[in-house]
Amino acid sequence: MSLCTPTSLKAELNAKGWRLTPQRETILHVFQNLPRGNHLSAEELHDLLKQRGEKISLSTIYRTVKLMARMGIIRELELAEGHKHYELNHPYPHHHHHIVCIQCNQTLEFKNDTILKQSLKQACKTGVQMIDCQLTIHAICPEAIRKGWPAMLPSSWTCSRAIASGHQSLEEIQEHLEQDDPESE
Amino acid sequence: MSLCTPTSLKAELNAKGWRLTPQRETILHVFQNLPRGNHLSAEELHDLLKQRGEKISLSTIYRTVKLMARMGIIRELELAEGHKHYELNHPYPHHHHHIVCIQCNQTLEFKNDTILKQSLKQACKTGVQMIDCQLTIHAICPEAIRKGWPAMLPSSWTCSRAIASGHQSLEEIQEHLEQDDPESE
């Protein structure tokens, strides 16, 4: 599934003068065996390893995830919990994006190849080398709405400010989308 | 351009029992007069206000940007600088996304309606109310490459891990994209 094996990781590290250490191999292994849809914070990874009896210092964890993110092996996710989360950077076609509820922080994955394509196209056009692309949809989930949220939003809230111009209703925009949207993933 | 005026802000706040204060009005005003493409951290906003002689405490700034983000008035951006940035949540069709160089942190805006459409569609399908959607492309810019970066990536780096499966080259994927990509923004 993933392109990264201990052997290839070693090769890539050595090519730049870096080293494969047991800690790095262990951390890679954890991410590769993480069930789909899971992602870990540095702290969570630290605790998980401690539980398994593998004590790797927090410093090393931070240094390692940063290194691996720069290598494109893992993705740094900025969700809504106040700290970063990490997960394997699954190659196409397993790449995915996230919906985050801004009240309860619940996170949902979804796949959408159109977004990946558009990103790659944009990167080409701009002349940069893409390492990762992440679409994050900030939203309010049905449970949150039921529970009385949004406490701070007008009760007639329809997301219209976020997406609509002053003269278009949400419904109009959605109609517009139905008409000419090219892909139904 | 923006749907939010002091009057409408007051109405929305009052509807929930909150209040319009001079601080909140000032902060809204700053964001509304920020040139396109600019975004501010809490600290930067604090300094900017101080320079203008308007002293608003950092606490209030943090409290206000969080409030306004939840109202959908401003967007919280998670770029690469280690802290959040804020900007007006421009309504469609002025909505935009970001490319960030993971070495030099340079940030570039781009517009892409397809992404907005796909996001809205996904939100509908999932049954949530979308407040904002942000695509962030993590990339390495040409200058960074010229300067010897990526120090930690193999010299043959082609972004292939990030997007390609084991059997597809970047070129193949790009060809594929050229064929059936529906929109050329």
Place this chain on the structure above:
DNA sequence: ATGTATGCAAAAGTTTTGCACGTTA
């Protein structure tokens, strides 16, 4: 053998919070 990586503890930086005082509706 040399240069890297790790672990620990301390530091740095951002964001949040408690509380007394002001202000808004």
Place this chain on the structure above:
DNA sequence: TAACGTGCAAAACTTTTGCATACAT
């Protein structure tokens, strides 16, 4: 005037860093 918001200072957290030791190549 009652509830909400602000400012200040302290606290809470996440992430980074300096340095001595250990390890991979």
